[in-house]
Amino acid sequence: MRRQFKNTVTALAAYDDRIVMLLGDVSVYLFKDFKEKYPDRFYNIGICENTLISVGAGLSSQGFYPVVHTIAPFITERSFEQIKLDMCYNQFGGNIVSCGASFDYAWDGATHHAYTDLALLRLLPDMEVMQPGSVKEVDILIRSQYNNGYPSYFRLSDNPHNIDIPVTFGKAVVLKNTNSPVTVMTAGPILGNVFEACRQLDVNLVYFHTIKPIDREIIEAFGHTTIVVIHDAFGLYEAVCEVPGLTVFPYGFQGQFYCSYGTVNDARKCLGLDSLAINKTIQKYIAEHHNSRVTNVL
Amino acid sequence: MIPDCKNIRKSILAISRESGHGHIPTCFSVVDILYALYxxxxxxxxxxxxxxxxxxxxxxxxxxxxxxxxxxQFGYFDIGPVHSFGSFMSDFGCHADRLKVPGIEASTGSLGHGIGLAVGIALAFKIKKNSRKVYALIGDGESNEGSVWEAIMVATNLKLNDLTVIYDNNMSHSRGLQIHNPTERFKAFGCEVSQVNGHNIETLKTEIAKQQDKVKVIVADTKKGYGCQTLVDNQYQWHRKSPTDSEFDVLIKELNEASI
Incomplete structure (x- = not known):
């Protein structure tokens, strides 16, 4: 995904000289082509996330489209107030592109895990929050949103899914509709596991790459079903719950520190987010629905 | 104190008394800096x-x-509406909103943000090869924030030599985390630093206009409440206080008696 991000931004910069890269000493080697081509629009600002955002906002105030990039928890949690005030309140929009989504850096421990970013940033006025799950989604969403003047968050992962999905900003995608009384909703790279888990099940499956604005229309279309939000971070469940009157359950990361190391797949398995565990969970909801119908009939 | 700055202080006192909102001492420490800037x-x-x-x-x-x-005072708008300071329908809040007040370039309030924005703007002008200059006025208390020093480091590293930071050295930090010898600290961060009387308009104007080869920092030695001895002597008590009618009369009298 990061390579696609670099390719997309470098291609855009060829004809849009308002794009300025601001790195927090991350992905510097990856962007060496950009640096060679556009040295006056490439700045490795340093390991100072607060100032990274403020500088981006300052550039935005003068008509540039800053692309701020570093590791997810640091740029979103440490710099939350800079994003809130310098970008959102001042209306100096810009692009924040993070890496290290959820448990991508499982081996680095809890200091490097990112699971609050989507939930936090969706609280901010005017903020656009995206969790592309594939390289195609990265490319289309960045091209679509980078120059609209709003503060836009793109959460990249090193573990994309490989499912080809039509991409339009703000529009969720129905991947499976069996008229089941149970609907799974998910977002981002974890779709790979969720898709596999749903393959043999009588269940509807809805996918989001945009967390804010959330596609209320599609949620409402499945509002008569039992909705299970399966996600490896906070944010999607809360966004789905914006729609009133739903029967909706969260499944996935539950908010305890994940204190093991290993790989992202180790973390997913431990958290019940491997495809087998997801499959069993969905089956449970399908069975519960069936049982409740039987009970009601009796 | 020049007459204009004395009148500006009188307006501040009057608006504070009417509105019930204050920050008078910190306003008085920067009046001359702002006047010299504009x-x-x-x-x-x-x-x-x-x-x-x-x-x-x-x-x-x-x-x-x-x-x-x-x-x-410099003609951006009439002073009349400013008297609604801090009220529900006012455009003039206790911290400024850039979308409401002409001449306000950034909405600030949470400390340690404006200087980072200024660095970004200075970088924008550098990219555009534009000679426009950027000025940020920071407080000494504000400079307890790490983001101030981050921003200074970034500015000097990027050689943003059209950026000037004015440091209001009014000793408001003295009861908390003290910043001893700010001039040496800014020099150590790679800035070109001068230390001046922050209430001397001509000195300030000279320093502001002076050509620079690096990020420039003007350490402006000021007094919180400058112009009213009551405020100077009781700066913490008056930090957010609005004067009663009788206190207002005392403060105006002290201002009138302050040397010109």
């Missing part, structure tokens, strides 16, 4: 968005009332 930088009160103007950001946003009165 006497020196390129700007056009009749066209606040003039595309060749220099940019000034009040990073210590709680001195907004002083900023409003100085902007009014």
């Amino acid at each position: 006497s020196t930088i390129r700007h056009n009160p009749k066209n606040p968005s003039w595309n060749q103007r220099d940019i000034f950001i009040l990073s210590k946003g709680h001195a907004a009332l002083a900023h409003y009165v100085v902007l009014a």
Whole structure:
């Protein structure tokens, strides 16, 4: 995904000289082509996330489209107030592109895990929050949103899914509709596991790459079903719950520190987010629905 | 104190008394700095968005009332509406909103933000090869924030030599985390530093206009409440206080008696 991000931004910069890269000493080697081509629009600002955002906002105030990039928890949690005030309140929009989504850096421990970013940033006025799950989604969403003047968050992962999905900003995608009384909703790279888990099940499956604005229309279309939000971070469940009157359950990361190391797949398995565990969970909801119908009939 | 700055202080006192809102001592410490700035930088009160103007950001946003009165003094707007300071329908809040007040370049209030914005703007001008200058006024208390020093490091590293930071050295940090010898600290961060009397308009104007080869920092030695001894002697008590009618009379008397 990061390579696609670099390719997309470098291609855009060829004809849009308002794009300025601001790195927090991350992905510097990856962007060496950009640096060679556009040295006056490439700045490795340093390991100072607060100032990274403020500088981006300052550039935005003068008509540039800053692309701020570093590791997810640091740029979103440490710099939350800079994003809130310098970008959102001042209306100096810009692009924040993070890496290290959820448990991508499982081996680095809890200091490097990112699971609050989507939930936090969706609280901010005017903020656009995206969790592309594939390289195609990265490319289309960045091209679509980078120059609209709003503060836009793109959460990249090193573990994309490989499912080809039509991409339009703000529009969720129905991947499976069996008229089941149970609907799974998910977002981002974890779709790979969720898709596999749903393959043999009588269940509807809805996918989001945009967390804010959330596609209320599609949620409402499945509002008569039992909705299970399966996600490896906070944010999607809360966004789905914006729609009133739903029967909706969260499944996935539950908010305890994940204190093991290993790989992202180790973390997913431990958290019940491997495809087998997801499959069993969905089956449970399908069975519960069936049982409740039987009970009601009796 | 020049007559204009004395009158600006009187307006601040009057508006504070009427509105019930304050921050008078910190406003009084920066009045002369703001007056010297707007006497020196390129700007056009009749066209606040003039595309060749220099940019000034009040990073210590709680001195907004002083900023409003100085902007009014320089013709950005009439002083009348400023008297609604801090009220529900007012455009003039206790911290400024750039979308409401002509001449305000950034909405500030939370400390340690404005200087980072100023660095970004200075970088923008450098990329555009534009000679426009950028000024940020920061507080010494504000400089307890790590983001101030981050921003300074980034500015010197990027050689943003059209950036000037004015450090309001009014000793407001003295009861908390003290910043001893700010001049040496800014020098150590790679800045070109001068230390001046922050209440001397001509000295300030000279320093602001002086050519620079590095990021420039003007350490402006000031007094919280300058012009009213009661405020100077009781700066913490008066930090957010608004004067009663009798206190107002005392403060105006002290201002009138202050030397010109």
